[in-house]
Amino acid sequence: MAVSVRGLYFITTLFLGSFFGSIFMLGPVLPLMLFSPAWYRWITDRIIATWFTLPVSLLELVFGVKVVITGDGFIPGERSVIIMNHRTRLDWMFLWCCLLRYSYLRLEKICLKATLKIVPGFGWAMQVACFVFIHRRWEVDKKHLANMLDYFCDIREPLQLLLFPEGTDLTENTRAKSDVYAVQNNLPKVEYVLHPRTTGFTFIVERLRKGDNLDAVHDITVAYPKNIPQTEHHLIMGQFPREIHFHVRRYPVSSLPASSSELESWCQERWAEKEVRLRDFYSSQPRGFDRDGVALVPPCKSELRVALIKAASLLYWSSFVAFCFIGLWLWAPFRLYALVMIGVYTALHKLFGGLELVELACHRYWKSTHSDVAENQKRLDGKAQ
Template sequence: MNHRTRMDWMFLWNCLLRYSYLRLEKICLKSSLKGIPGFGWAMQVAAFIFIQRKWDEDKNHFENMLDYFCDIREPLQLLIFPEGTDLTENTKARSNQFAEKNGLQKYEYVLHPRTTGFTFIVDRLRDGNNLDAIHDITVAYPQNIPQTEKHLLYGNFPKEIHFHVRRYPVEALPVSREELQLWCQKRWEEKEERLRLFYEGKKYFDATGRSKIPPCKSELRVMVVKCVSLLYWTLFTLAAFVLLYLYSFVRWYFMILVVIFVAQQKLFGGLELIELARHQFGRSKQNVHNLKRN
């Protein structure tokens, strides 16, 4: 997916809610977000992939996490932003410098993708028999563009969000890493042109020649999920504050949980790393057991 704003990943939930299963999604995102109280802790529990955005440091972590996903055989939707960051004047200037240095086209609506991590992920999941398709997603905002969380806090929610989604089955993907890098770069060339037509034209994506659209869940079902979620989290939040105010043992329980979450991240790096270490330990014990049996 292209990374127009810092909030793209959250807006995509609306699309997944209608066409997929939101609970299956994992996100590849910068490691500093894992320390956000509550929200970052939840992402650790969900085993999101946190990266430093330095390939020498991230490669081994990618390898371990992807192997973990392949081992547990759970359905997986992994959201990645090959551009590495959202589109701003500063990041576009750096992307243009990269384009000049490498004799590439300068982009106005996207950044040049970083293909090293992308190709590594595809190869690793394909080798682990845990990749059925890549969904190439282009997101666009025809009216207001909330660039950061601050815009949402001020009530500047996007009035419309448009998604262009194209599915590439694994059989249609190139085999070699070099061809896969070119394939990714080609998708971004298409995104640039698609977004140029979008923003300079009638501000909707051309649906000509589109493939069969998967069935959309009914708006009634979507509305029920939204209402139930809103009701649950509103009541949960109110109940939490009431219990914290009324009972000292609840305050102690809350404080202990906060200490545990902060301490485990300081000591071990995050809950997802603890789960990964537990899984690797169990797998090594199983391998030893199998060797003894043989």
């Protein structure tokens, strides 16, 4: 299958935007992490959100992808855990089309494989974004998850954490493994989803609830009625989805079960519902979650505003990438700064495991320092009395 010019344009534009953005937009902000991790997080979340609009603008404006959103919708700005079926390896990126309309992209964090953080450009931006990297070994991931979630609770920055309880995308191979898991655990075999692993989900919900940093769980079902790009390779081949359908169910935190075992059962029930919902979706004509094709809750942004954001994003990032190439070509200090920043990202990953871990260490330092100061002040006040 031949490489598509459209596909190469899409992947190359995203890579160059993340690569140059990490160096020239995020790079100057990195020192702030050492002095105020909370302010660093506030600023970088908003910078990174501008890049999140780029895939949306390319998919919808350039390649004509249609987005259909039905169901409950979001309450803008609320703190939530987003759980979604993992139909393709690209669902996390396609979800930005939904969040741009119904929420704020700056709030989103993603649980994803730790190996992705080493990718130049994309991986650097993910580290700065403080995504939650996991190794799929619970004894390792549990401590890291606890540290990350406690940090988000401490700084009180609203958070929408995207989690794929299935752990991987749906393929013939992963479906066969899911069938084996179903037999071993006396569960029914499924066709349109994989059986979820509930340990991480219950831990995240309980930790955020304990830290008073959770308003709701958003259960999103994604489906592709006409073309399913399973991997990045399909995009390079030019196989973009014609339509992306999202069905949103919102569960307030007050409605969630209290115990871990009940939360596990609750998650499994949602996946059983997804199986039925997706079977109905793919067997109906025309394909859709709702025959009327409308959301019960209106988006927080009008389609005119969304169109303006997409147009501005495409114009900005095209100009920004062009400016970076011109700067590298004409100015030696520009080239030197780029080389220094590449060295910084590489060194911080080699020495500390990634920028998000450095950010956590800085937060722990300042938290400990402020705690010591408060304790000393309390001691002095006691003596004065």
